[in-house]
Amino acid sequence: MKALISLNYHGRNFIYIMTLCISSFFSGPTFGQAPDIGTDSSFALFTAAGDFNNTGSTIIWGDAGTNVGAYTGSPTVMGEVHVADIVAAQAAVDVSAAYSFMTGLICDSTITTPFGNGLVLGPGKVYCLTTASALNGDLILDAKGDPSGIFIIKINGALSTSPSSKVILKNAASFCNVYWQVVGAVDLGENSIFRGTIIADGAISLLDGASLDGRGLSRAGAITLNGNMVVGCDANGDPMPIVLTSFEGQSVGSSIQLNWSTATETNNDYFTIQRSNDAVSFQDLLRIEGAGNSNVIHQYSAIDLQPFDGAVFYRLMQTDFDGTTTFSDVIVVHFAKTTPFTVFPNPFSTSATFVLDDMLIETKNFELKIYNVMGKEMMSSILTDRLTTLATGDLTPGIYLYKITSNGEMIQSGRLISE
DSSP, X not given: OOOEEEOOOOOOOOOOOOOOOOGGGSSSSOTTOOOOOGGGGGEEEEESSSOEEEESSOEEESEEEESSSOEESOOEEESOEEEXXXXXXXXXXXXXXXXHHHHTOOOSEEOOSSEETXXXXXXXXXXXXXXXXXXXXXXXXXXXXXXXXXXXXXXXXXXXXXXXXXXXXXXXXXXXXXXXXXXXXXXXXXXXXXXXXXXXSSOEEEOTTOEEEEEEEESSSOEEEESOEEEOBOTTSOBOOEEEEEEEEEEETTEEEEEEEEEEEEEEEEEEEEEESSSSSOEEEEEEEEEEEEOSOEEEEEEESSOOSEEEEEEEEEEETTSOEEEOOOXXXXXXXXXXXXXXXXXXXXXXXXXXXXXXXXXXOEEEEEEETTSOEEEEEEEOSSEEEEEOTTSOSEEEEEEEEETTEEEEEEEEEEO
């Protein structure tokens, strides 16, 4: 992932590859070589000739469009929409060229259909299925630690995926390095998770709840969506960034609670919460494990138990599995430092009550000591309850100092007045 952005919706994980081999595939480019998709690199969904239809709440991260056909249904597009314009015209040329390139790739291994069901494929090969094919269960693409590993799957016929089937990515595999050539239509089943760039010679349909991490490109066929999540790759061939749907903080008693959520995560190892009192110099505060690769909403929270007084600035540093880091926008929380204990009445006469903040009610190891102005200890007590009332009738009128500690650490100090 390259960046954190503030927007909204879901996220997910996994990827895999397959390919088809027929006699016409046995001459051409070097095995395992990714096609150049040109202008189509910025598209999440595109058809050179066909209608673009959407029903329901669909979100597309990347460009979308058609060169010849109607565009209906108004999906949410986090990119640009191109319909019969100069960009769409070039994208139509490029998808046809990419399809022809993949036709010329030589098969290294032939897979039988139905496939999936825990099948594991490695990078650097062209996998072929010689007939129309069905994906059942999980297909696992294992890059063996190589983030640049290329997976190519060619299917000599239509492709369908069963409901809830998944293409799973392992060991640094990236869905932006997975390519599928389909000689026919593509139907992604309900609630299935598919990963990779589809280059099809037919319609592409995503049934209810299906998600696609990669691209759906057709040189001839309609694109049909039904309340889906499609996360594309950027123009550099990298997965679209983590989608940070919210990041906020609020004062809660003597602490600050931070909450954030993500719609998608790609190769996200962990978050580091960083804190500053000037919005310039930040220090690490807490580390929270990320979801890796995900296309479902994830909620995160953390608590700053000892915030600065006044304006406190926070940001998220996100770290990929390869160590790459990116940062969120900075948020500010205005915090008025409160004391863990409230003392009343003060001044007092015969008794004084110490009230513990609700946030610390579970901590019951507090020791109170009261001193006169000469530093002599006058009384002590263990504060174990939310309210502790001390009899102070033996204290002569005057000014006293108190200290409250827990496990040897100073928690609070102040002045008391006996009348």
